[in-house]
Amino acid sequence: MLAFSAIPPQQPEPSDPALSIRPAAPTLSTGPARPAWLSGRALATLGLLAALAAAALLAALAAGSVALAPDELWRGLTRPDAGLASTLVRELRLPRALSAFAIGGLLALAGALMQILLRNPLADPYVLGVSGGAATFALLTLAAGLGGLWVHGGAFAGALTATLLVFALAHGTGAWTPLRLLLTGVVVAAGFGAAVSLILALGPDSSLRGMLFWLMGDLSFAREPAPLLVLLALATVAGVLTGRHLNVLARGEARAETLGVAVRPLRVGIYVAGSLLTAVAVATAGSIGFVGLVVPHLVRRIVGPDHRLLVPAAALGGGTLLVLADTAARTIAAPRMLPVGALTAAIGVPLFLVLMRRQRSVS
Numbered sequence: 001m002l003a004f005s006a007i008p009p010q011q012p013e014p015s016d017p018a019l020s021i022r023p024a025a026p027t028l029s030t031g032p033a034r035p036a037w038l039s040g041r042a043l044a045t046l047g048l049l050a051a052l053a054a055a056a057l058l059a060a061l062a063a064g065s066v067a068l069a070p071d072e073l074w075r076g077l078t079r080p081d082a083g084l085a086s087t088l089v090r091e092l093r094l095p096r097a098l099s100a101f102a103i104g105g106l107l108a109l110a111g112a113l114m115q116i117l118l119r120n121p122l123a124d125p126y127v128l129g130v131s132g133g134a135a136t137f138a139l140l141t142l143a144a145g146l147g148g149l150w151v152h153g154g155a156f157a158g159a160l161t162a163t164l165l166v167f168a169l170a171h172g173t174g175a176w177t178p179l180r181l182l183l184t185g186v187v188v189a190a191g192f193g194a195a196v197s198l199i200l201a202l203g204p205d206s207s208l209r210g211m212l213f214w215l216m217g218d219l220s221f222a223r224e225p226a227p228l229l230v231l232l233a234l235a236t237v238a239g240v241l242t243g244r245h246l247n248v249l250a251r252g253e254a255r256a257e258t259l260g261v262a263v264r265p266l267r268v269g270i271y272v273a274g275s276l277l278t279a280v281a282v283a284t285a286g287s288i289g290f291v292g293l294v295v296p297h298l299v300r301r302i303v304g305p306d307h308r309l310l311v312p313a314a315a316l317g318g319g320t321l322l323v324l325a326d327t328a329a330r331t332i333a334a335p336r337m338l339p340v341g342a343l344t345a346a347i348g349v350p351l352f353l354v355l356m357r358r359q360r361s362v363s
Contacts, residue, residue, distance in 0.1 A: 042309050045302060049316040053101065056323040060097035061089050063327050065334035095223045100326040100340075101319035102228030103219070103285050104295075106277045108318025109235050111292025112310060113274035116250050117267060118178045125278040125292040128185030128271075132192025133162025134282040139196060139211050143203040148221070151214070152283045159279030162188060167271065176267070217288035217341030219326050228284065235277060236315045243308030246270075250305070288341045290348025291318050297355050321347065 062068045068076065068085055075082040076089030110125035118127070137158025141150045170176055170184040200211060245266060248256045253263050299313040325343040332338060
């Protein structure tokens, strides 16, 4: 998995067939040397994922209750005065598609970080109760008749409350272990789940549909993609730069400490980063499942366990998956809108089962 490396330059990286990359044959190139882990195959894979992401975004711009031909799509993108095409592309579909890409990438990165932190391949961004806290506070604002920024702010406050609560309870007076953190998160998530059930049962009927839609994921109000894209870019760069440390930590805390990695600050940083990415995604679009669970598994099979490659691949893969799911949610029953979380589950469940079956057959 991802690895930060506090290993001195003169000390070789730990040998691991899964992380090893054959050195390239010596050449007479006069340009700057390419890092050993960034091989031609890795660049080709990342380029292919970027091309798939671009294709998914174009499909999202063209599809909808009113389909756009290629020439209409081009005019809508390049000419502000193109009438209906310009309105559909620039004001409605493009902000939503970019927001979906950013949120999917954030969830995939958070899932990869949680799987490192808990050393559990089944960990996802919601396993520590972040989604439950966000849902509880968001539903309270909806039940009070508030909307818009109040819902987003309440969801973000609830996610941060759950993060601090799990961190405080898991740390306690003893050692903070991945197992203790996981069990605490499961218990806190169950408590928030009970609170959500009570709010749905006691809430006003007029707000019930909005509550259920938010719980299943809703990108209708995701209209400001710029901050999300900036956060995704920063998180991706940070993950690549700290990839060697994450790789070592993924192989065990004892090994990481032996190799000189500051394990405790790194664990806290991973927990805070993963929770923050999840909080932003949930506060913007509600609870969207399976992206943070399936995408890290999928890209790990494609690019391997080196997180210097896995992090950007997960960002591209998660964004592409959510853009495709949101496009399907807008078009399958158009003009009615389906909850995007239901579509990600419909895609993620069979995909995850296929991945598990292949992994079992290989092992």
